[in-house]
Amino acid sequence: MIYDFIHAALPFIIIGLVLAVFFAFRSKSNSENNYSTTGMALGMCFGSLLGTLEIVNIGIGLSLGMLIGLCFGSLIEKKKEH
Numbered sequence: 001m002i003y004d005f006i007h008a009a010l011p012f013i014i015i016g017l018v019l020a021v022f023f024a025f026r027s028k029s030n031s032e033n034n035y036s037t038t039g040m041a042l043g044m045c046f047g048s049l050l051g052t053l054e055i056v057n058i059g060i061g062l063s064l065g066m067l068i069g070l071c072f073g074s075l076i077e078k079k080k081e082h
Contacts (some may be wrong), residue, residue, distance in 0.1 A: 007057070014063035021070055039065050039073020 022036065047065025051058025 004019075004080070011057075012060040014060070014067050018067045018070055021067075021074075033078050035076045036070055036072070037074040039069035039071070039076075041065070041069070042073075043069020055070065057058040 018040070022040070044062055045064035045065070046060065047056075047061035047063070049061075050056050050065070051055075051061035055061070056064075
């Protein structure tokens, strides 16, 4: 019973964490200097791939992919173009 609750609530918890991290990075002035949104998009693609292959639940795959992509994308800084 608890497993069912955690399995149903986990995507929403992860999406809440993604939104909190995303808005925290957006509040800084250097948010345009990283690939956080690109990382989120690529993470969602990989998460949906894992969900389609039935490795994980598609909701959990999308949520975790978005969170992991945001974390990796925010660590990579864009090079300044002259």
